[in-house]
Amino acid sequence: MVTGIAGATSVAAQGKNEPIQPITPAKVTNPGKVELGKKLFFDPRLSKSGFISCNSCHNLSMGGSDNLPTSIGDRWQQGPINSPTVLNSSLSFVQFWDGRAKDLQEQAAGPIANPKEMAFTHELTLEVLNSIPQYRAEFAKVYGNKKLDMQLVTDAIAEFEKTLVTPNSRFDQWLKGNKKAITAEELKGYELFKSSGCVACHNGEAVGGNSFQKMGVFEPYKTNSPEIGRAGVTKEDADRFFFKVPTLRNVELTYPYFHDGVAKTLEEAVDLMGRLQLAKKYTPEEVAQIVAFLKTLTGDQPKLQLPILPPSQNNTPQPKPFN
Amino acid sequence: MVTGIAGATSVAAQGKNEPIQPITPAKVTNPGKVELGKKLFFDPRLSKSGFISCNSCHNLSMGGSDNLPTSIGDRWQQGPINSPTVLNSSLSFVQFWDGRAKDLQEQAAGPIANPKEMAFTHELTLEVLNSIPQYRAEFAKVYGNKKLDMQLVTDAIAEFEKTLVTPNSRFDQWLKGNKKAITAEELKGYELFKSSGCVACHNGEAVGGNSFQKMGVFEPYKTNSPEIGRAGVTKEDADRFFFKVPTLRNVELTYPYFHDGVAKTLEEAVDLMGRLQLAKKYTPEEVAQIVAFLKTLTGDQPKLQLPILPPSQNNTPQPKPFN
Numbered sequence: 216m217v218t219g220i221a222g223a224t225s226v227a228a229q230g231k232n233e234p235i236q237p238i239t240p241a242k243v244t245n246p247g248k249v250e251l252g253k254k255l256f257f258d259p260r261l262s263k264s265g266f267i268s269c270n271s272c273h274n275l276s277m278g279g280s281d282n283l284p285t286s287i288g289d290r291w292q293q294g295p296i297n298s299p300t301v302l303n304s305s306l307s308f309v310q311f312w313d314g315r316a317k318d319l320q321e322q323a324a325g326p327i328a329n330p331k332e333m334a335f336t337h338e339l340t341l342e343v344l345n346s347i348p349q350y351r352a353e354f355a356k357v358y359g360n361k362k363l364d365m366q367l368v369t370d371a372i373a374e375f376e377k378t379l380v381t382p383n384s385r386f387d388q389w390l391k392g393n394k395k396a397i398t399a400e401e402l403k404g405y406e407l408f409k410s411s412g413c414v415a416c417h418n419g420e421a422v423g424g425n426s427f428q429k430m431g432v433f434e435p436y437k438t439n440s441p442e443i444g445r446a447g448v449t450k451e452d453a454d455r456f457f458f459k460v461p462t463l464r465n466v467e468l469t470y471p472y473f474h475d476g477v478a479k480t481l482e483e484a485v486d487l488m489g490r491l492q493l494a495k496k497y498t499p500e501e502v503a504q505i506v507a508f509l510k511t512l513t514g515d516q517p518k519l520q521l522p523i524l525p526p527s528q529n530n531t532p533q534p535k536p537f538n
Numbered sequence: 539m540v541t542g543i544a545g546a547t548s549v550a551a552q553g554k555n556e557p558i559q560p561i562t563p564a565k566v567t568n569p570g571k572v573e574l575g576k577k578l579f580f581d582p583r584l585s586k587s588g589f590i591s592c593n594s595c596h597n598l599s600m601g602g603s604d605n606l607p608t609s610i611g612d613r614w615q616q617g618p619i620n621s622p623t624v625l626n627s628s629l630s631f632v633q634f635w636d637g638r639a640k641d642l643q644e645q646a647a648g649p650i651a652n653p654k655e656m657a658f659t660h661e662l663t664l665e666v667l668n669s670i671p672q673y674r675a676e677f678a679k680v681y682g683n684k685k686l687d688m689q690l691v692t693d694a695i696a697e698f699e700k701t702l703v704t705p706n707s708r709f710d711q712w713l714k715g716n717k718k719a720i721t722a723e724e725l726k727g728y729e730l731f732k733s734s735g736c737v738a739c740h741n742g743e744a745v746g747g748n749s750f751q752k753m754g755v756f757e758p759y760k761t762n763s764p765e766i767g768r769a770g771v772t773k774e775d776a777d778r779f780f781f782k783v784p785t786l787r788n789v790e791l792t793y794p795y796f797h798d799g800v801a802k803t804l805e806e807a808v809d810l811m812g813r814l815q816l817a818k819k820y821t822p823e824e825v826a827q828i829v830a831f832l833k834t835l836t837g838d839q840p841k842l843q844l845p846i847l848p849p850s851q852n853n854t855p856q857p858k859p860f861n
Binding site: 257258259260264265266271274275276277278281282283287290291293467468470479480482516518519520521522523524526527529533534536537 | 580581582583587588589594597598599600601604605606610613614616790791793802803805839841842843844845846847849850852856857859860
């Protein structure tokens with residue numbers, strides 16, 4: 216579906232009053248940093264087992280997610296929460312479902328040392344990287360004489376992640392003035408998405424990702440998940456079940472849905488959101504229209520050459536997958 | 539280390555009498571098939587959990603191996619044997635350490651349905667693929683009207699794997715006549731590799747992969763591994779501890795070594811091979827020379843664009859990571 220982009224007048228006219236803005240392509244100012252960050256993102260030696268990398272749960276072949284209800288961690292531990300997509304995560308106002316990290320750099324340090332995820336330590340991460348001459352040289356090239364520490368590791372990962380935006384979705388083409396980029400059915404879905412109130416939370420460039428909202432406004436959300444959301448960070452009872460509104464960009468690729476990953480299909484998710492958040496029971500036709508609209512939010516996926524990781528050396532700490 | 543290739547005369551003169559031949563780059567005759575095979579190779583939906591793909595244990599960022607002693611399978615089961623590299627596997631005369639598959643296509647069917655590996659079934663694999671319109675379309679484009687069955691799935695994977703050769707190693711450049719492609723130390727290592735008998739088994743284009751040999755000729759190999767090798771296939775007692783000689787191409791990247799993955803370094807592996815297979819105790823200098831030679835066998839790694847996998851549909855069988 217290749218469609219041209221109409222002129223600037225039309226862009227201004229159509230896009231200006233919409234609650235969703237097109238994604239701006241990433242500008243890479245330091246390609247060396249991005250390339251280094253990509254290697255780290257794909258390197259399972261940042262885990263205790265030597266088996267789990269960032270890409271294991273934020274799989275860039277699969278919408279930047281793992282498409283599982285909750286993730287698989289070290290020794291196959293069941294994670295507590297659905298893995299959010301890394302795509303367009305730079306557009307989120309905070310990171311994690313509960314917003315406990317202020318930015319991507321802070322986020323990146325978490326899973327490496329989380330005993331339920333990669334189960335490693337920051338000390339061993341640095342020992343691994345420092346033992347590998349190609350990594351040392353690459354850090355030196357990008358960061359000069361700075362000591363190789365977790366600040367640099369997470370900075371490089373974050374710089375890579377900032378490139379993982381997905382511009383040029385059909386909806387963005389429509390926003391920019393190409394009326395033919397979406398169908399009449401999809402447009403109906405968008406109109407309904409606006410008129411029934413979804414845009415109150417799902418707005419902006421990421422169609423979400425810019426506020427905490429309570430899961431279950433008009434009805435409580437029934438779940439077996441023990442997650443309490445924002446309250447776990449603020450310790451305020453009023454924040455119970457408040458979660459960061461997820462981005463709807465590429466939502467066609469990031470199933471299953473919600474923080475507990477229980478909604479298997481977009482239809483289920485839309486129906487439930489209507490009832491719980493808007494006190495609205497969509498008809499099957501309305502659900503289908505909104506789902507059709509949501510599928511227009513799939514953008515160009517990052518084109519990435521698979522990194523070749525520099526080999527471990529004799530003094531590199533060994534992975535410990537089974538002990 | 540970019541080095542030119544000398545003229546044809548020199549190639550013929552130098553390469554002809556050597557027991558190792560340069561790797562021929564892969565010729566892709568059907569790029570659609572290769573691209574489809576690449577998607578399947580990277581698709582964790584070919585496993586019960588939705589988490590393990592071919593690339594999990596034959597990681598193309600890591601020399602086509604997992605760099606673990608033995609692999610991690612479904613529910614973190616410990617595999618019985620070291621994951622052999624997929625790089626240059628098309629040059630092996632048979633597949634698996636015990637040669638139980640005659641070619642890559644036959645091999646590819648194994649791990650998908652092995653309860654200790656991907657733990658899926660062929661039936662569910664086909665149900666998953668058939669439920670995804672983009673996969674159906676891609677199979678139809680490549681294979682015409684043929685029914686989507688495991689023959690096609692494994693054919694596509696095998697066609698992709700055939701492209702995973704690593705030509706242009708420094709040693710191959712030397713074989714082709716560029717005398718400066720390897721150092722004097724590396725050349726000494728090669729001469730020793732030949733004169734002390736390593737080439738009896740490690741020869742040909744893959745520097746191995748073309749015979750079964752007994753692990754432990756002059757001394758028994760001490761291991762906790764219960765694997766008996768070729769005898770498991772032939773049921774002949776005489777074949778106990780016979781394994782396919784592994785390729786030494788990219789051996790710098792495919793640590794740890796041997797079928798049980800117990801040798802952590804090339805130095806250990808060379809020392810042990812000398813004693814067990816050749817009744818020869820190499821001096822530390824000799825070990826260092828052979829290791830230096832072995833590291834010249836690292837070739838150009840396949841340049842792969844990470845595939846974008848088509849999304850599951852509402853009727854796609856769900857992965858079962860925890861049940």
